[in-house]
Ligand SMILES: *[C@@H]1O[C@H](CO)[C@@H](O)[C@H](O)[C@H]1NC(C)=O
């Protein structure tokens with residue numbers, strides 16, 4: 001359109017030349033991606049387009065370390081094993097700093113917080129943080145490309161957190177509305193459960209991969225964070241330890257509810273937690289409940305490192321019918 005304006009002029013020639021040079025320059029510079037663009041266009045590299053992938057794994061947890069190594073090898077990923085805090089270290093710090101939580105819960109809290117501080121100190125632009133009890137979709141990178149293209153289209157670099165996985169459902173998750181709309185009916189004494197239409201359930205399981213604005217994301221087994229957000233979280237979380245005394249995922253989920261950040265979720269999640277009863281080293285923690293979620297094709301199952309096919313599992317533990325079934 002601009003060109004037509006110019007060519008209508010009497011002595012348009014110099015202008016056309018200048019315009020062509022400008023055009024050529026714009027074309028060339030579009031190939032020189034900025035640091036900001038890199039995160040998205042390199043979503044297929046060994047750190048999935050983030051500057052780092054941190055893994056929280058205690059060296060004593062051999063089975064989990066084995067799984068993480070297998071996942072890294074299969075998907076061509078490069079992990080940085082981050083410092084973790086065990087219950088003993090956590091309790092020492094809790095006493096010194098008057099923290100309101102302790103034990104393994106505090107250890108987990110401190111391990112994530114330590115990464116945020118590290119990101120700020122080392123000037124890490126973006127990082128994906130993984131816990132070690134996870135499994136991934138076999139076509140992880142394909143799904144990830146689709147999500148990062150969408151993130152870029154909608155937000156450029158202007159987001160704070162991106163949950164590649166979450167446990168429990170989020171009311172803002174696509175296709176969840178049908179369930180929330182289903183009125184409670186008598187389910188024949190199954191313990192206050194509500195009926196979920198099998199068609200709705202099938203629709204939920206068949207949903208296409210989508211990026212959505214998370215309202216209440218739970219679990220921190222696979223999420224990305226930007227440096228700016230890490231900076232704020234490091235301060236916020238330290239303060240909450242002394243005033244609130246709640247687990248870190250809860251503190252973050254409540255923060256999201258108040259809208260302090262741009263927090264995105266992926267549905268269905270393509271990195272999920274493995275049910276605790278599947279990790280033999282964790283048998284003692286069985287009472288924590290089963291957090292297993294469905295994957296359409298599990299990498300660990302494919303590699304024969306998982307006994308249960310996640311395809312046969314219910315998608316989320318918090319669905320009433322699932323809770324009722326397992327009473
Ligand atoms: C992947 O791409 C990101 C973004 O450009 C970069 O920061 C990171 O270093 C790359 N990872 C590897 C392993 O090259």
Ligand SMILES: *[C@@H]1O[C@H](CO)[C@@H](O)[C@H](O)[C@H]1NC(C)=O
Pocket residue numbers: 087091101102103
């Ligand atoms: C953690 O704190 C609670 C409540 O203050 C206390 O009962 C418990 O013994 C503490 N646990 C550890 C491992 O220190």
